[in-house]
Amino acid sequence: MLLEIEDLNLRFGGLHAVRDVRLQVPKGALYGIIGPNGAGKTTVFNLISGVYRPDSGDIRLEGKSLVGLLPSQVVARGVARTFQNIRLFKDLSVLDNVRIAHYQGAGYGLWPAFLRTPGVRRREDAVTEQAMALLEVFDLADVALEPARSLSYGNQRKLEIARALATSPKLLLLDEPAAGMNPAEVVQLADLIQDLRQRFGVTILLIEHQMKMVMSICERLTVLDFGQVIAEGPPEEIRTNPRVLEAYLGRGVTLA
């Protein structure tokens, strides 16, 4: 297992936002978390990435606990993420958005930076080349010098994924990557996500509302409702699980 979550709990005052959540994501998987609004999906992401600290339970990546680490330390362990509401560095260039994600991997310290030694200049060349190579994959190389805010919505989503991948993660958390995209863009995105897994050898855990996409690309799903896991299994099982249908869509409905 790459990621193991055990009996995770988090309360916000009287609200039990995450209750005894368990999750097992195997290495190389494309795994989905679904659930109605307010089910605690993003909260689980915030717990994994170190934004929140759980009240109890454990989160382990390759057997080592992530609990109590700062978000930047979680990134160093190999977990990267995107955001439901896009959080790019809007006034900076597309290139700099990606180069910033090399913060821990650029390989030189403060004093060489002050002196701008030949070594620093070489490392900057290398970081820039790596960033550009990543932007090529996402068809964003042509706009590398434009400010991030000038990109279309779909491209901003792609840039967020590129920025996350620049940290060389083992596990990539995608928080509603298809939100706000039109159907054609969603199809493209589904292809892209599957392609990323092959190309970067990264395990992907995604939260999504677009049922069609989740069902078609994820190998396994966990369904959350009111902070609890109500079902877990492959999409075809989830599709017909009565508890899921009830929680997600109400009684008497079948998923397409």
Next chain:
Amino acid sequence: MQVQTSRWTSRWAMPLLVAAGFALAWAIPRYELINPYYDLILMYIGINIILTVSLNLVNGYMGEFSVGHAGFMAVGAYVASVLTMRVIPWDMAPYLFPLALIGGGIAAGIVALLVAIPSFRTRGDYLALVTLALNMIVKSVIENIDAIGGPRGFLVLLRLTSLPWVYVWVVITLWAIRNFIYSNPGRGVLAIREDEVAAELVGVRTREVKLRAFIISAFFAGVAGGLYAHLLQFIHPRNFDILKSTEILIMVYLGGIGSMMGSILGASIFTVLLEALRFMGVWRMALAPLLLVLLMILRPTGIMGLKEWRGLIPLDERLRLARLAARKGGQARASGN
């Protein structure tokens, strides 16, 4: 051929400009090329450039709001003065002056470290309060240390600050902060301004970045304080009160946040303006806050706001971006930061 020529020009343009500037800074007092009064104003402009660029690092590039820059300046001024007056033998002082300034800068940096750690959890308004308090505390502490004159002030008998020294320190400050901002550790500073949470979540160790930016900023404020003390030759806790901090803030926002060229312009324009309005007496002090208010309404980004003059971007970075622009056939658009 065309490319080679332009390469050569861009390679040597800045070093030549800097060298020419130094020759001028050396020649002006040596041959009395201009009225000593103008010489003095040039030195004030230089000191103010150091103060403005260093504060811009925290307030402009990093997007925090530190309002007590004069506090760090005071620490540097007093420590450097004590070093030249009490520690370093007098006949050696002119030669060891740079060391005294660095000592003042380091002392200011240590104070910044002490402030930065507890204010990690504070942002925005709270950080403003912490730095405001620091400014007041530094002033009170100095007023209560009798050994350095307390509220009577401290006499600095040696006028060690000269135009060439000021010039050299302006160049060092611009060079160091430029190199920092356009490096990997410095990009973290911009990321914090844009979105601190996202910065941390793409691996930027934000605490480390903030600590570094604070210390670098305070170090240069301390150096500027040392230069100021050895120009004025008499320093007083009141020289470093909130009003002084306000002036530095105005210079930052007048010139524009996140721009070194902006800080150079802001410091120059404000210093000259304040001198030109000397006939107004105390009323000119009312001008500063008024200017700040007008600025915020009419041009909140300042003169240069987030734009940089090409010459202040490291050559290798400029060439790198130009190569990318050419490779993609896109237009070479100078990116803000």
